[in-house]
Amino acid sequence: MADYLAETxxxxxxxxxxxxxxxxxxxxxxxxxSGSNLAALSVIGRLSADGKVEIATLGDTDGxxxxxxxxxxxxxxxxxxxxxxxxxxxCFNPDALTWGAxxxxxxxxxxxxxxxxxxxxxxxxxx
Numbered sequence: 204m205a206d207y208l209a210e211t212x213x214x215x216x217x218x219x220x221x222x223x224x225x226x227x228x229x230x231x232x233x234x235x236x237s238g239s240n241l242a243a244l245s246v247i248g249r250l251s252a253d254g255k256v257e258i259a260t261l262g263d264t265d266g267x268x269x270x271x272x273x274x275x276x277x278x279x280x281x282x283x284x285x286x287x288x289x290x291x292x293x294c295f296n297p298d299a300l301t302w303g304a305x306x307x308x309x310x311x312x313x314x315x316x317x318x319x320x321x322x323x324x325x326x327x328x329x330x
């Protein structure tokens with residue numbers, strides 16, 4: 204019998220500590236707006252006009268100023284609208300997320316998902 208472990212490549216695994224609570228995880232399909240190239244775990248806002256998503260940006264008035272969810276996987280929609288999946292419920296580590304430049308303080312990040320089903324909590328924080 205072959206030693207399968209000896210035949211596999213070695214990989215380094217580093218946990219992201221993304222999920223930091225026991226709150227139900229909720230996902231929904233989303234459409235990433237053409238022209239966007241978003242990293243995995245990007246904090247996204249939903250455009251009021253068409254419901255498509257792009258990076259959440261404080262100060263905008265198009266709907267994206269209010270964080271809607273967290274993009275599960277990277278989506279490159281630079282050549283046209285692309286389908287994606289977003290978390291819209293759960294408890295997540297704010298340090299594992301990809302934030303837009305306007306979320307430049309801990310306070311802005313801490314209150315970003317107020318009024319939604321997303322809770323932010325650092326790993327090990329029992330609050």
